[in-house]
Amino acid sequence: AWVNHVMFSPAGRWLAFFPQDNTARVKDLSQGASGPVTVVRWTGLPFLRGAFLNEKCFVACGFDCSPVLFRYDKDWELAGCIDVRLADSPLASRPRTPPVGALGDASAASSCFAKVRRRFG
Numbered sequence: 001a002w003v004n005h006v007m008f009s010p011a012g013r014w015l016a017f018f019p020q021d022n023t024a025r026v027k028d029l030s031q032g033a034s035g036p037v038t039v040v041r042w043t044g045l046p047f048l049r050g051a052f053l054n055e056k057c058f059v060a061c062g063f064d065c066s067p068v069l070f071r072y073d074k075d076w077e078l079a080g081c082i083d084v085r086l087a088d089s090p091l092a093s094r095p096r097t098p099p100v101g102a103l104g105d106a107s108a109a110s111s112c113f114a115k116v117r118r119r120f121g
Contacts, residue, residue, distance in 0.1 A: 002020050004048050007050050007058070009058075013029055014027070014028060014029065014055070014072075018048070018050060020046050022044070022045070023040060023042060024042065024050070026038045038076045040077060051115075053115060065083075067083050
């Protein structure tokens with residue numbers, strides 16, 4: 001599968017990339033070239049862009065325009081979709097990840113995604 005986007009974490013420890021196969025893949029660069037790559041599967045369409053928010057969190061968004069949060073806690077995992085308005089869209093009929101509860105209310109999720117928008121202009 002070809003790669004849609006590649007990004008480095010702010011401190012340069014992590015390399016994340018989004019192949020066309022509906023996954024997010026993250027490599028710990030501190031483990032060298034032979035270190036493992038974590039593969040996180042996504043049920044939506046492939047990701048096109050992403051941005052690290054810090055060393056343990058990044059946001060990705062793809063063809064379905066659904067921003068998704070990933071977190072690191074011993075391993076990388078899909079935390080959930082942060083778009084609370086997705087239920088109102090034409091894409092609502094397809095299976096999706098529920099909104100992230102750990103972020104708190106909708107304003108916290110919106111604030112998180114606004115940081116990503118400002119970063120990419």
